[in-house]
Amino acid sequence: DQQVKQNSPSLSVQEGRISILNCDYTNSMFDYFLWYKKYPAEGPTFLISISSIKDKNEDGRFTVFLNKSAKHLSLHIVPSQPGDSAVYFCAASVLEMDSSYKLIFGSGTRLLVRP
Amino acid sequence: DVKVTQSSRYLVKRTGEKVFLECVQDMDHENMFWYRQDPGLGLRLIYFSYDVKMKEKGDIPEGYSVSREKKERFSLILESASTNQTSMYLCASSLSLLTGEQYFGPGTRLTVT
Numbered sequence: 534d535q536q537v538k539q540n541s542p543s544l545s546v547q548e549g550r551i552s553i554l555n556c557d558y559t560n561s562m563f564d565y566f567l568w569y570k571k572y573p574a575e576g577p578t579f580l581i582s583i584s585s586i587k588d589k590n591e592d593g594r595f596t597v598f599l600n601k602s603a604k605h606l607s608l609h610i611v612p613s614q615p616g617d618s619a620v621y622f623c624a625a626s627v628l629e630m631d632s633s634y635k636l637i638f639g640s641g642t643r644l645l646v647r648p
Numbered sequence: 649d650v651k652v653t654q655s656s657r658y659l660v661k662r663t664g665e666k667v668f669l670e671c672v673q674d675m676d677h678e679n680m681f682w683y684r685q686d687p688g689l690g691l692r693l694i695y696f697s698y699d700v701k702m703k704e705k706g707d708i709p710e711g712y713s714v715s716r717e718k719k720e721r722f723s724l725i726l727e728s729a730s731t732n733q734t735s736m737y738l739c740a741s742s743l744s745l746l747t748g749e750q751y752f753g754p755g756t757r758l759t760v761t
Contacts, residue, residue: 537690565748576652576738576752577691622690626748633704636681636748638690 536560537625539639547647552610554642556623563625566599568608571620613646652753654739660759667726669756671739679742680722684735697722698745729760
């Protein structure tokens, strides 16, 4: 039962264009949604997050959009650069009433930005 | 800069061996985590700790245990390694549990033969 899904395993985009990475989730109780970037042989690095009470968060070239009614999250990178080529994981966190905690990751999307 | 270090980048062990994976963070974070990453499955939480000597099971704790005797150090223990525990193991730490912003180490690629 995958609560966070990234249905596209890979995406290829021309340098300078927009990259759009998508993520769907099933649990309406998630508190925060995050995007992590991972280069080969390195651990994931935090990129950007959004609270469940917002619908948009922007940081430089990166914007995350949250559509709660559709249970859909997307990351827009514009303009895309070759250095953005990496695997991108979306993740969602929830702190339950019993103080149990979950941070659930999607399976990742490999982005290739072509020069 | 937050630094999370893991004791080994690559490890090869035999089935049945006891395996220790060590993780150290230098930012005085309360929370520490152990994940495993497998192709097509993303990162899955094994255990986490929100304080010294405190631990909570994640999604896949079976076959693993953890130890947190000091705030900066979180160890993952495979009591009797099996081939299905061959994976990339990632340690992380965070200041806030809720926001989900975690800092990851470089990972340990463990192969059990």
